Amino acid sequence: MTYQAPLPDMTFVLEDLCGLAELAHLPGLADATPETVAAVLEEAARFASTVISPLNPVGDRLGLGFADGRVTTPQGWVDAYRALVDMGWNCPTARPEHGGMGLPAVVNACIQEMFSGANTAFQLCSMLTQGAVEAISHYASDELRRTYLQHLVSGHWTGTMNLTEPQAGSDLAAIRSRAVPEEQHYRIFGQKIFITYGDHDMAENIVHLVLARLPEAPAGVKGISLFLVPKVLVNPDGTLGATNDVRCVSIEHKLGIHGSPTCTLAFGDNGGAVGYLVGAPHQGLQYMFAMMNSARLGVGLQGVGIAELAGQKAAAFAAQRKQGSQAGVAGSVAIMAHPDVRRMLGLIKARTMAARILAYRAAAAQDIAHHSPDPSAAAAAQRRVDLLIPVVKGWATEMGNVSASLGVQVHGGMGFIEETGAAQILRDARITTIYEGTTGIQALDLIGRKLIRDQGQAMAELLADMKTTQERLASTGDTATDWPAMHGMIGEAIAMLGAATEWVLANHQRDALLPQASAHAMLELSGICTGAWAMADAALAAALRISSGDNSAHLGAKLRLAQFYRTQVFPQASALLAQLADGAETILALTADDLGAVT
């Protein structure tokens, strides 16, 4: 089975729920007309299903080669990557003057979801390069931009993010890599681990963005600077020169994404790797955080894409596999007829839909933040981005994991057999709640930087938007679905999110560890409640289309999936609120011995 992009669904979300037409009025996004976007997405969908998706099981089975410090990608990957570069899919949001298509971030969200659903291990390479492009275009000098940007945008060169060291994972304050000034550049020394696409054979150069410390830099996170370290040095005329002093010393043997190289890189074993400071000294972490929003949204979209793939695969199996009988039906029935199988598929489908809407809305807010000529609208949009990113990253990736596991479950015994492919989805999904900040880190980001820092302002703005939806639900005269129940759901969602936010703000004053203990519940609650808002908006928009004569099948599905979400997903919100408000002390009361290996 190859992945098929759910184009009608994606287009519906873009047009009816993310205001694509309005985004196209923003300066710099005028090319994003519905017609152009539709053509782009159709082409991307074709590329995803015909080129990238068939390589997904190949990459899983063959894995990577590694010899003499060089990584070779699985059979077919070099050609597929070349095709991606040729078609301009490497960095769709880059500005035309850098060689990009200048597409809105929200359209790129669709594309990245597709590519990730088709083959997450493959898509990661461009995802990382897009992050490098963003960092360089925002923070690097004109000279660095002139030298590197065009090649990274095209994909002839690829980019990496070098943060983690053995002793510095979630805790970047512990970074030890060093940068020593020398003439117009620096010499970089240190070891970085878990570097995605740190080496490979798909491009002629790799541009590493590396966090390191300058001599006499302050301790902790305020002494970290960002450096650009190319694998191959670039001559003044732009041609490639000598190999730099950076070496891939090993690659990891991982649970999933077998086609994506995860490298340990040694910088400076032979005199120091030549590196160039990006931006100002000691500002590295701040630059990384700016890139992080995009990277985290990207991983959240991987959660959506992987869940979509798991759902497609499970639905295809459930429609074809016959087991058991049902009253009134002769012979055995497709297992999709069994209520519990329908429940599992519905759970995948409804939560994928909610997470997709949230993720695209975060991307649309990025577009407004970057392109709106109205500074206050741009600032408000940025607040929305900042608030939604940890929710999208944390909630959508946890959802992706659960969906992949449900996908295995729908397959029964066949799900446990590797040849079926359902197990690969589960293995691949498992990294998404870990990299670019674990779910726990997202939860801390949500309560710390996104709720406590602005004292709930961004959340209040979000709740105001949810109230608008609530009012529309109250006033709809349409009879397409059970609107009062939907209205009740949104009312509860608003009340619960508000109460939870107040609890976080109030208890932070008492003891900073209390909201940390409830941070995960706050994150999940935020996902479920904003997901409810997304589903209600989707139902309203679907009903509007139906009442105007559109009888596309996916519209009725949205009404039913919204009600499914209301009864099968939303009830967990009240449980989470109880866990958040009553449970922090019992978490903190647990001693290390209580949790220890042997009681």
Add this chain to the structure above:
Amino acid sequence: MTYQAPLPDMTFVLEDLCGLAELAHLPGLADATPETVAAVLEEAARFASTVISPLNPVGDRLGLGFADGRVTTPQGWVDAYRALVDMGWNCPTARPEHGGMGLPAVVNACIQEMFSGANTAFQLCSMLTQGAVEAISHYASDELRRTYLQHLVSGHWTGTMNLTEPQAGSDLAAIRSRAVPEEQHYRIFGQKIFITYGDHDMAENIVHLVLARLPEAPAGVKGISLFLVPKVLVNPDGTLGATNDVRCVSIEHKLGIHGSPTCTLAFGDNGGAVGYLVGAPHQGLQYMFAMMNSARLGVGLQGVGIAELAGQKAAAFAAQRKQGSQAGVAGSVAIMAHPDVRRMLGLIKARTMAARILAYRAAAAQDIAHHSPDPSAAAAAQRRVDLLIPVVKGWATEMGNVSASLGVQVHGGMGFIEETGAAQILRDARITTIYEGTTGIQALDLIGRKLIRDQGQAMAELLADMKTTQERLASTGDTATDWPAMHGMIGEAIAMLGAATEWVLANHQRDALLPQASAHAMLELSGICTGAWAMADAALAAALRISSGDNSAHLGAKLRLAQFYRTQVFPQASALLAQLADGAETILALTADDLGAVT
């Protein structure tokens, strides 16, 4: 890290929550004195940690050999299995006259949890043999028993269950394998798939129990008979004779339990495999169901053992890995100090504890059902077994999967690297919600055979026991913990389980599909509510020990984990009740198109 059996915890559950001392008064169980049991468990724990556990990563990495129809187990497994046989661990509950130790099922539950925690792939072999012993000792002729039982009990021969065929998985009515009468035996023809330990090199003979149809048998489940088909035929004098016409044609390439062979067996390609009818014709399914209770309890215990292993591994990592800082602590802290890590470890630990108590209680009820001289007590105990088995199987294995995934999460990036070992636990766990009946099948069993068939009688008896706990909570004068809150939890648990049962019974009348749609919620609700009962009983028993001067560390932990369960796990019960009562229609409303691959 090797697995360490949590002996103080296990002994506490046996003695204080499962009435081990009273069980030892039952006829046939007199040897199970606390002293003997303690010695047995200590020896089993040593065997688990020193012999079986070290082979767990070995089996995962090396996997199985397969050539010329013969399976070879990973390096070291043959020796370890021989040691298991020599020490008498293969079938601890078998009666002494068959060569067993005659241990209570509840003590065997401990042993199987240990062996599974140490190495699930290895433990499966004995688990299957125990099922075969049970079937043969209950249903086979004296002659078959004389010929096979002693060797199966010792483990010199092993047993398998042959149910599944390509078209017949959850739906055994679709079985096509045939048995043709011939002289004193039958000739068996057909293909069976997913046969655990269907071939291997650890024993000199394998005894297959095979479901097949006699000529002119009725269609469906009422025409299935059970046959004993040895791999090697047994001569009249008991020596091994010619090889039978059964052949392993392939083994599966699986997500996990790589050391456990999953075989496709071809019966009768060369004239028919010699088989012997077990019991009466056409009663095969009934016999399998009788065995099934033990097998399902066994898989539930795998869920507990795997969760325990995941918790031990994650706790060991969290105690040693330093990342980040905390107010008032100099330098970086062990990640166990971070509230969200404590939350994850607490979730593993508390739910493992609840599931262990439930599983052991089901086993203790088996002991009463099998050994009580009082027929009405035995019958009541059997009703309790029947009610608890699907809950234990379904809930404990889902819990095992979530725990294994949380274990990976606690490890952060290291969790995704195979060498760490956390990923193997996740891969191994994944089969437990599938084999011996998926979670969906357990849920249907619960609502159909266990609630609707007796109109809630067994559940009412369980609720009466929960009320006894509630009364003890109300009357305790002890101040060791927050008893009123615990009392409130049990009151809600009783009310919710009662309401859910009533809903199932009432709605079954309306439309049989409605309770099927809510069956999964009923199962999860039953797990959480009976888990709450187990935790409350554990807290009462721990407080009693503490007040009598016992200051073992695990007792205080039980009080804190019970409160953690109350605030972090139990709130989900009300969500599940809402899903059950309000959600069935929205599940059934979803059409195949709504769930289809592409909208």
